Structures are given as C-alpha cells and as structure tokens.
Amino acid sequence: MATTVWSQTIQEYEYFYDSDPGFGNGETIIAGENTGELTQTFALPTTNLNEGFHRLFFRSMDNTGIYSLYGATPFYISEPLGGSSSVANLSAAEYWFDTDPGQGNGLALAITGTPSQALESYAIPLGDLEQGFHSVNIRVQNTDGIWGLFSKRPFYVSEPFASGGTAPDIASIEYFFDTDPGQGNGSALTVSGTPSALTEGFIIPLGDLEQGFHNISIRSQNVAGDWSL
Incomplete structure (x- = not known):
C-alpha cells in the first residue's frame, strides 16, 4: 500500500480492518522522517481475516497528537490459488438503479467471452425513472460464481430540454x-x-x-x- 498524507509533522500511522477500534487502538506504524508530507509503502498482513469482503482503514497522527480522517479501501480475500491456477475470469455483469435487488437479480450487461479483465462502454437506458436524484450500480461475476463489489454513481434526471435547447x-x-x-x-x-x-x-x-x-x-x-x- 502506498499513501501520501499531510500534517504538521507525521509521527505515526495506524491501520485496522472492518471496525474502528478507536483512536490509538489500531496497529501502529512509525512514520519515516518528514516535514508534514510523506509517501511511504507498507506490507500489511491479512493472515487472520476470513475469506470474503473486508475494508482496510488507515489514518495518521501528527506530532501534537491529533489524528487525521481515515481512508477506507474495500478488498476481497479469496481462497488460495493452487499451483498454476489463476484468478477466475469474468462471466457476467449486471446493473440496477437505486435499490440493490440482490446478486444476480439486476439487469444483465453483455460481456464478450470470459475475459480476465474487461474495459467496456455501456449505453444504459433510464427507462421510466422519475425526475430527481438516482444512483446507477454495476457489479460483475466471475466464472466461479462469485460476485464482486459494486460501483455506484449518483446522477440526476431532469425534465427534457426543448428541441435545440x-x-x-x-x-x-x-x-x-x-x-x-x-x-x-x-x-x-x-x-x-x-x-x-x-x-x-x-x-x-x-x-x-x-x-x-x-x-x-x-x-x-x-x-x-x-x-x-
């Protein structure tokens, strides 16, 4: 993990998984020499985490004892890959608006073949969404049947503009x-x-x-x- 943070002088970092144990109760890492700006790379253990979705939280403390806001990053721990096995390819994608209908119950998006990664552009119809704020959500499934985290984007549906407007x-x-x-x-x-x-x-x-x-x-x-x- 590489991170850049700013403060008066960064004294130490702490990290934790999933639940915030409170300021000063995470796993401590001493900061390198700095004057308030520091880029540092860490190898963080995940040994005791179960297979599934988790979140990594990271924050810093300055030389006056004040903690920063934390940064949160979601990740997934899968079963160990054996021998020459590789990460399962993508097999399906789905989207929905606003409320999650449950894995596999969204509207399907086309994926050509079973690629290891996909860069796609989709034209998603808004259907009969009412004027106002909404969110569009997309997630993918691999050939092992495991669904990934979803990506969410808010947007606003406005009244149609007059022709040429x-x-x-x-x-x-x-x-x-x-x-x-x-x-x-x-x-x-x-x-x-x-x-x-x-x-x-x-x-x-x-x-x-x-x-x-x-x-x-x-x-x-x-x-x-x-x-x-």
Missing part, C-alpha cells in the same frame, strides 16, 4: 457544514453573472465549529430553479 446556466451556489438545512437554506457563495460552467476558488469561514470531524457540502442551482447534488 441547452442546460440552464448556474444562478447560485450554497454551502453548509454537517447537516443539510434544506435546499436554499445554506450559506450563499458569490457567482458572477449566470455562467454555463464555473471553476472557482472560495474562502469559506469555519465560524464556531467545534474541534473534531466535520463535513462541508456544496451545491448549485440553475436559472430554472433546479438544485444539483
């Missing part, structure tokens, strides 16, 4: 911390004019946020009154 321009942007106050109730950010696309750097005050972990969320609204993710 274009997407409405951006009218406003808002942000909020931690809890969503509802569309239009966040703190406004300045948008110059009504651009069709925007690349902007904002300075956002933290106000009276308490010490600890927080989330910052940003969304935009177009001139038709529709809010983004």
